[in-house]
Amino acid sequence: MIRCDHLTKIYNGVPAVDDLCLEIPAGEVFGLLGPNGAGKSTTILMLVGLIQPTSGACYIDGVEVAAHPIEVKKKIGYMPEDVGFYADLAAEENLDYAARFYGLSEAERKRRVDDLLALVGLDGVGTKVGGYSKGMRQRLGLARALVNDPAVVILDEPTANLDPRGVLDYRRIVRSLADRGTTVLVSSHILPEVSKVCTSVGILARGRLIASGDREMLSRAAMQDRVTIDVETVTPMPRLTNPEVLSAEYSQDACSARIVAKHDISGFIAETLYAEGILPRRLAVEMPDMEDILLSYYTEGTA
Template identity: 55%
Template sequence: MIKTENLTKAYDGVKAVDSLDLHVEKGDVFGFLGPNGSGKTTTMGMMIGEIEPTSGKCFINGIDVLRHPLDVKRIIGYMPDGLGFYENLNARQNLKFFSEFYDLPYDKADKRITELLKYVGLEGVEKKTEGYSRGMKQRLGLAQALLNDPEVIFMDEPTNGLDPQGVMQVRNIIKDLSSRGKTIFFSSHILEEVRHVCKTVGIISQGKLIAKGSLDDVMHKMDKGTAPERSLEEIFLQTVYGGA
């Protein structure tokens, strides 16, 4: 469903993402792990067509992102880190505005928005988004990402800054979307999130993919064998951060 070939992005000669080859199967929940500055957000930006790669290709369901960006946008949803809404509008009004980008007929858009507000727990909330908590904004951002009923959903640090209840709500929604056959690609620097929701993980460090597979596979590939009982956290810290 998601495939990259030698995907590279350089800024002033410095590679933020370096020759990334990645394949994510349909229906997978893929966790893209790495420390801040490792290339996660840049990679995602190229996958959704917001950043043009220096070289290489990315395909979503067989569609070349660079050549056919509008076709790709019709089948994906994106929940960025650092959500932006019109603060003088309420949740329904914000979603109605964004639905116009998908040319949804009024009646269909209204029905879809009602379903999504209920789905993310914002049904009946009439106050303007300027008064929303971080968790409420995250849930509204997820509703926005689902407006077009996408086949692939990209999430950039979806639980960042949330309290435990908010984290649990996002986890449950991700699991439910997965059960419906959606492909989910989300970036995080929090191992605990991967442990709870991901089927497959990839670890990026300094722009390079250094491991990919199930959690057990990744532990085996990354562990150098010096401490057989090390936890995933210890392996991750040692390999990606150089120890902590």
């Protein structure tokens, strides 16, 4: 549904996006991750037709964005990071104005605007948008991105200003979009959010896609076939001997150890301790969280 083919954007001789090749199938909720300046927003701006690539191309539903921007814009819903509205208009007026560009009839616009305001929890808010909090604007931004019932939704930092209730609503909306077969591209710094709603992830660093795939695949790759096991015992433990062990660090009293092995050998460790009559206090296999995975890739990508 979304395809980037050697997509490149150069600003003043510096590549913001560098030879990006990416394919996101229909119905996928894809998380685009990366540190500041990685090229996430530039990629998104090219996908929504706001800037032209220096070279390469991007496609939405098989239509090249740069060649047919209007056709593409009709298929997508976009929420920018710095979402903005006309402060002197009410939420429904802002949404109605947006809906006019998609050729919806007045009755259809009214129905959609009412539904969307209810969806994001802004129905019945009478004030002008100028009086909205950042979180309310973010909710309204999400509603506006959906005003044309798009096949592709592109959200740039969608939960940046949301309160916990807003985040829950956002997750619910994204999941319901995915259930309906809508392709969602989420760019975010809030890593737990990405891991909670995205079915696959791409990691950008210095304009390049350094990794992509589903979360499990990425964590396996990030761990580089290594498992870290923390062991704590009541009495000193013996040195573990197993061909799977790559390294082991023991405390001076030998009551705690950090074992790095090729695979999860926690079962073997438990058996050894039991056989030696040693009472374990803690036996924990460290699974990397999204932040660890990301940091390992950032380090790799910027090295």
